[in-house]
Amino acid sequence: MSKFNNQYTRIEDAELCSKQFAKREDEKDALSKLRSEFIIPTKGDLKNKKFDFKQKHGTTSQNNSHDESIYLCGNSLGLQPRRTKEYVNRYLDTWASKGVLGHFTEYEGGLPPWLHIDEAIKEQTAKIVGALPSEVVIMETLTANLHLLMSSFYRPTKDRWKIMIEGKAFPSDHYAVLSQIANHNFDPSALITIEPPSSTSPYLSNEHILSVISQHAATTALVLLPGIQFYSGQFFDIELITRHCHALGIIVGWDLAHAVGNVPLKLHDWNADFAAWCNYKYMNGGPGVIGGAFVHERHGKVERAAGDSNMNNDTQLTYRPRLSGWWGSDKSSRFRMDNNFVPITGASGFQLSNPSALDMTSVMASLDVFSLTTMDALRERSLRLTGYLEARLLRYEGGEAPYTIITPSNPAERGAQISVLLKPGLLDHVLHHLEENDVVVDERKPDVLRIAPAPLYNTFLDVHRFIVIFHEACRKALAKPGGAGEHGKGVPHGTAAT
Structure with missing residues (x-):
């Protein structure tokens, strides 16, 4: 069981694992209504190979809930809001x-x-x-903004x-940083990486992060970290780490x-110096839509130079x-063409070209x-959705679970994603079964599934339906010749000992 128990871990199996519980x-949940703001791909949509949508996805159409796919991949690409087509048509x-x-x-x-x-x-x-x-x-896109800001x-x-x-x-961050280092004529040794202290867990404790920063502070010009780690889903303490970096200059x-x-x-x-993000997750x-930046x-x-009035x-x-x-x-002088x-003032002064109006x-x-709604309200809903997903993952029927949860069990240290590390050799079999049953999640080779119930449009019923199919997929994968049953037992949480 999770060491950070939530309300769902105290509910009896029969009740928690029922479809009726998810529906209730x-x-x-007042925010469940936001789902209607999005187009949920249907099962037929996912299997369709012909481009024949026509007016099917108009701004007012509603899918039959029985035909909806199970889309838990908002951490890779968010679903389309219904109003997007209306806005783009206006453009x-x-x-x-x-x-x-x-x-004008x-x-x-x-x-x-x-x-x-x-x-x-x-x-x-x-x-x-x-x-x-x-x-x-x-402005721009994520990696372009990171380059501009660096x-x-x-x-x-x-x-x-x-x-x-x-x-x-994420590899793109490595590429960007190494190229910035090379652009200043330094060799790759100028790149310092914060590695997990354990070879079996991706978890990075605050103490470990701060200690590595302190160890290299005298020679470090810049720290660039993810707010949420893409692979494990760990949510870093941005305020604490920023304060520590600033104290070290x-x-x-x-x-x-x-x-x-x-x-x-x-x-x-939190006093962050700068940040960049994409707007498509x-x-x-x-x-690939336009990204964003904070300065x-x-x-x-x-400011005017001293003495210039x-x-x-x-x-x-x-x-x-x-x-x-x-x-x-400055907009008032933008079209003067005087090369001045x-x-x-502010982040807008870091723009280069006029942004895509379509984007x-x-x-x-x-x-x-x-x-x-508000981000605080969405966060509250997200904690409940992810807590429910965690509780259901921990209740695997038929022996030890053939997977490990590598996302932190502390809700404060994760967002809307839970990453599951499958036993070796299971991923392809499990993915095939999920795809056959119209489930969309993200994979990371060789053995990880990233499952992300986005609070704007995912539901408890989505999670319930996913768990039923996922556990069935695990059992079928284990039963196949060469299944992973001999590779050792699963454990509830990869971060339990860290």
């Missing part, structure tokens, strides 16, 4: 009818002009990440030149790809160095769904 949990109609004038046209009750669409979504974005509106910007915040000296990351960070940035829209964040209050903006207000100041084209400005582009320049860069429109559709 959904019925008494297309504006483009068709206004052409370039769509940049104010429609009554319509979407904002493209010139101002980045400003229009700042307030809701700021609420989601716990920032001032001036500290956030929707070009500004990674300022190596002869004493401090190293970058520290988490050893099992180290700049700290955060990759929030798996945290934004998933857990409440307070980037301003829990943020439901669409595959704390203390780093976004644009006039703010004109010849004014000498002081601001944090950055790679610059015309969309980061006057950065916008921004898609992100806006999802943000408008988020505006129907």
Whole structure:
């Protein structure tokens, strides 16, 4: 059993594992209504090989719940909000009818002009990440933003030149950091990784993280960590780690790809230097859609040089160095073409090119769904959904479970994802059975399933249906010739001893 017991671990098996229990949990949950804001792929959709959707997924259509697939993969790609098609069609109609004038046209009750669409979504974005509106910007994509931000915040000296990351960070973060190091003519040894102390668990305790940072503080210029670790689903203590880095004189940035829209964040209050994220996972903006960035207000100041009393084209400005582009320049002077860069105060001053209005429109559709609730309310629901998933995973019928939960058992140390490490040799068999039964989850070779009940649209019934099929898949995989039964017993939690 989990050492951090939740309300579900105290319920009798017969009740907890019943379909009726899951339905009752959904019925008494006020946020269950948000599911209707999304298009849930049907079983037929998943198996269909012809592009023949037509008007099937209109903004008002509803799927029969019996036909819905079990989609628990919002940590990889969020589902489409119903209003996305409506918003995108408005964008297309504006483009068709206004052409370039769509940049400036104010429609009554319509979407904002493209010139101002980045400003229009700042307030809701700021609420989601716990920032001032001036500290956030929707721009570029995740890795591009990390590069742009590191070009500004990674300022190596002869004493401090190293970058520290988490050893099992997403590969793209490794690539980005190593290329930044190479760009400054340092060799790869300038990369420090925080590795798990145990070879059998990916868990990183706060004590371990802080000790590694302290050990290398004298030579470290930048720490870049994930808010939530993509593989294990561990939620790092951003406030504690940031405070520790700052006490040692180290700049700290955060990759929030798996945290934004998933857990409440307070980037301003936590004093993070910078952060970047994508908007296609829990943020439901669409595959590869435009990303986002945070720059704390203390780093976004644009000030006149000492002794300069006039703010004109010849004014000498002081601001944090950055790679610059015309969309980061003051709007009032943006179209003067005078080659005088006057950065916008705050995160917007880090923009390069004008953002895709199509992407921004898609992100806006999802943000408008988020505006129907709060991150605190979503977090409360997420804790219950994930707690229920954990409790059901721990109640495997028919002997020892052929898997280990590698996500922390402490609810405060995880988001909406639980990662399951299967015994060797089971993954392909289990995945085949899940796919045959219209279940969508994420795999990580060789043996991990990542299961993510997104609180905006997943339900307790989704979790119940998943568990029934998943446990059936495990039993079938074990029964196959060469099954993993001989590889040792499963244990409830991979982090129980850490």
